[in-house]
Amino acid sequence: MGRAPCCDKANVKKGPWSPEEDRKLKDYIETHGTGGNWIALPQRAGLKRCGKSCRLRWLNYLRPNIKHGEFSDDEDKVICALFASIGSRWSIMAAQLPGRTDNDIKNYWNTKLKKKMMNSLISLPEIRKPFHHLQSFNSSSNYSYPPLSIFQNSNSNVNTPLSSSSSPSYMYSTNTNTSSYHDQTLSISSSPTTTAAHHQHQVLQSQDHGVPCYQGVKDSSTLVFFGGDQASCSTSNSDGSGHYEYGSGAYDHHNNLRNLQSDSYKEFGGRYDKEKGYYGDSALDSSLEEIKQLISTNLCTSNIDNNLNFFVDETKEVENSMYY
DNA sequence: AATGCGTGCAACCGCTGTCAC
DNA sequence: GGTGACAGCGGTTGCACGCAT
Numbered sequence: 001m002g003r004a005p006c007c008d009k010a011n012v013k014k015g016p017w018s019p020e021e022d023r024k025l026k027d028y029i030e031t032h033g034t035g036g037n038w039i040a041l042p043q044r045a046g047l048k049r050c051g052k053s054c055r056l057r058w059l060n061y062l063r064p065n066i067k068h069g070e071f072s073d074d075e076d077k078v079i080c081a082l083f084a085s086i087g088s089r090w091s092i093m094a095a096q097l098p099g100r101t102d103n104d105i106k107n108y109w110n111t112k113l114k115k116k117m118m119n120s121l122i123s124l125p126e127i128r129k130p131f132h133h134l135q136s137f138n139s140s141s142n143y144s145y146p147p148l149s150i151f152q153n154s155n156s157n158v159n160t161p162l163s164s165s166s167s168p169s170y171m172y173s174t175n176t177n178t179s180s181y182h183d184q185t186l187s188i189s190s191s192p193t194t195t196a197a198h199h200q201h202q203v204l205q206s207q208d209h210g211v212p213c214y215q216g217v218k219d220s221s222t223l224v225f226f227g228g229d230q231a232s233c234s235t236s237n238s239d240g241s242g243h244y245e246y247g248s249g250a251y252d253h254h255n256n257l258r259n260l261q262s263d264s265y266k267e268f269g270g271r272y273d274k275e276k277g278y279y280g281d282s283a284l285d286s287s288l289e290e291i292k293q294l295i296s297t298n299l300c301t302s303n304i305d306n307n308l309n310f311f312v313d314e315t316k317e318v319e320n321s322m323y324y
Numbered sequence: 325a326a327t328g329c330g331t332g333c334a335a336c337c338g339c340t341g342t343c344a345c
Numbered sequence: 346g347g348t349g350a351c352a353g354c355g356g357t358t359g360c361a362c363g364c365a366t
Contacts, residue, residue: 016334016360039351055352056335091354106355107333 012042012050017057021047025054026062034058060101067099071108079105079113 028045090102
């Protein structure tokens with residue numbers, strides 16, 4: 001036999017904490033500490049809560065020196081850099097950001113920063129620079145990213161080599177009339193304000209299913225391509241409706257269903273589309289690996305701090321451009 | 325004013341590694 | 346050595362709030 005059950009699951013309160021419960025928990029811990037035993041704590045503190053719930057409440061909300069509110073530009077930089085380096089290791093990120101909790105960082109990334117980065121990364125000529133030396137390439141290329149070492153002096157845990165799970169597959173072109181994108185010469189966009197968030201973009205896609213499929217977003221001067229696998233190929237929507245395809249399928253966050261058959265999205269970065277019956281955030285989800293790789297590559301190819309500053313500045317610019 | 329929708333975030337869920345029994 | 350609880354973590358959900366229609 002192992003240990004006794006931690007608590008009577010049927011007899012503990014769930015849901016939001018009341019001010020009175022907060023006070024009891026805070027008073028108890030400030031007086032007695034946690035004692036390294038969260039399971040026994042609620043009973044001792046006079047709370048009808050599971051120890052796990054108490055721990056979460058304390059760590060995420062009641063603990064001293066917790067920061068609430070807006071994340072600073074510097075914090076944005078750190079989160080982006082760490083995400084590129086170690087992925088969704090929120091607790092490690094929290095260790096680098098005093099006063100922030102893993103839950104806070106996770107929420108911030110999922111609701112704001114991910115979209116900011118996505119909007120920024122897919123539209124910025126500067127971000128494409130690391131790829132300029134590649135005349136042409138596809139998803140089978142052997143290009144590999146060097147490990148990121150930004151924080152190696154502050155925390156060895158975050159100096160983890162990048163994932164090698166997938167190879168980059170991006171192509172950029174100023175040619176707006178091409179339906180087959182292979183072996184195109186890479187070039188820098190001449191349009192500084194190009195963004196995939198502009199609403200009238202038209203969907204283009206590779207017609208050649210014998211090689212990795214590329215989907216692009218087209219505006220008057222620039223194409224931005226994101227790599228994908230065969231599952232991301234789908235029929236083109238060029239009806240000018242403002243809906244466009246992106247990524248590798250719609251992802252339903254609430255039901256954990258991936259719909260690889262979907263054929264359009266309401267809007268880049270959007271949420272649930274009742275008309276279509278699925279979520280638009282999938283564009284972001286399917287490109288997370290691209291975000292990580294783009295951030296990593298950009299960071300690794302030139303001065304890190306300059307690039308981080310660049311991220312923040314350009315993100316603001318793109319955000320502003322979306323609302324003109 | 326009523327309703328619907330999008331968003332942010334607190335809290336819960338479930339998994340994994342560790343450790344007590 | 347096996348079993349099962351604990352602690353910690355990342356993913357997911359539910360709900361309140363604000364804004365748009």
